[in-house]
Amino acid sequence: MAMDQINGKVCVTGASGYLASWLVKRLLLAGYHVTGTVRDPGNERKLAHLWRLEGAKERLQIVRANLMDEGSFDDAINGCQGVFHTASPVLKPSSNPKIWYALSKILAEKAAWEFCGHNGIDLVTILPSFVIGPSLPPDLCSTASDVLGLLKGEKEKFQWHGRMGYVHIDDVALCHILVYEHQNSHGRYLCSSTVVDNNELVSLLSTRYPLLPIPERFELLDRPYYEFNTSKLTSLLGFKFKSIEEMFDDCIAWFDEQGYLC
Ligand SMILES: NC(=O)c1ccc[n+]([C@@H]2O[C@H](COP(=O)([O-])OP(=O)(O)OC[C@H]3O[C@@H](n4cnc5c(N)ncnc54)[C@H](OP(=O)(O)O)[C@@H]3O)[C@@H](O)[C@H]2O)c1
Incomplete structure (x- = not known):
């Protein structure tokens, strides 16, 4: 740019x-x-x-x-x-909302690439994993309320995660600006700090927050092992993601400040 x-x-x-x-x-x-x-x-x-x-x-x-x-x-x-x-x-189909959400993301991105390709628009896409961190709007979005549920002992909303990538909300914002300002940005950027399975996550969280009623164990889903290749952000643009501990610490401190954990 x-x-x-x-x-x-x-x-x-x-x-x-x-x-x-x-x-x-x-x-x-x-x-x-x-x-x-x-x-x-x-x-x-x-x-x-x-x-x-x-x-x-x-x-x-x-x-x-x-x-x-x-x-x-x-x-x-x-x-x-x-x-x-x-x-x-956000449209809420009655069955399989997660599948519809994933499909809508794929179709929206495909349409954006086609439209921008035909109209000479310089498009770059940022694909964040599950976003964690303090929330600025007055109402909790569904992601933040799922995290709050987990901290209060609910398993249902997290069960489907199986293995999931997590990223700090501030890093998502910073990556958008970094990519926007970089002259040679192009294509798609996976934006994710750490991939963990549900049991690794609850073990980490309950060690850090022993007083919260975090679930002890999840049934593991039969999902392939995966990591995200974020080297376009880290190696090429020098971005350093905040750790999973830092993102949950910031998020939990914010929930606490707002009185959500009472
Ligand atoms: N949260 C995550 O973990 C996560 C992870 C990866 C990707 N994403 C993607 O990031 C984007 C933002 O997600 P978010 O979590 O920030 O969700 P969000 O808080 O629900 O924000 C979505 C915004 O879209 C606006 N919107 C909804 N329908 C609209 C319409 N018909 N026309 C114009 N604006 C409309 C709403 O604004 P108003 O009601 O004020 O108009 C709302 O503030 C989404 O594309 C989401 O799929 C989110």
Whole structure:
């Protein structure tokens, strides 16, 4: 990217979401002017955390846009040097929600590559694993409430993880900006710190937090062993991911501060 694009004007879609809020925070701290899109700019409760961010009053603008309305992002994107597209419509099918979610991610990314290829748009995708960390929005997103459930002894939401990659929310935001600012970024970037199976995770957590009613054991699923190759971020761009201990420590400290663990 050209130097004049750094600290320029960028758009973040779905700006009030879990991941996007943290990205807006990091972009503002880095000096960017941010246009954030939301479906309802009149919803003050849902947006208050964004207005409290450092630099928001000077460099944040919130506008209305809905993925279901053709052309509704045009005004938000006009005049921006870059777009961080995180908004995602969540449809809740009655059966196999995890499979539908995975399918929707694959199809959305495929459509983005096709559209950008045909329209000469420079696209780079960041693929985070399961995101862990303090939440800025007032309501817990489903990922954060699954983690809270685990800390309170629930197994159901984590059972399907089997083996899963985890990444700190701050690292996801920082990686988006690192890749955006790097001149030779291209293609897909797997964004994940550590892959562990459920039993490794609960063993680690219950050793660190013996007073929390974390489940003792999970039935292990018959899943192939895998790791993520994150060398495009680590070796090529020099990114250093926070450890799994650090991400859960930050997340648990935040749940505690907010009174969720009582
Ligand atoms: N959380 C994770 O562990 C994780 C891991 C990997 C990838 N991801 C991906 O990261 C992205 C953000 O996830 P998240 O966890 O931050 O979810 P989130 O908190 O639910 O944020 C999604 C945002 O999308 C917006 N949205 C929903 N429907 C929309 C529509 N029709 N038009 C415009 N905006 C719409 C919502 O904003 P408004 O209601 O304010 O408009 C919402 O704030 C998603 O694509 C998700 O699949 C998340």
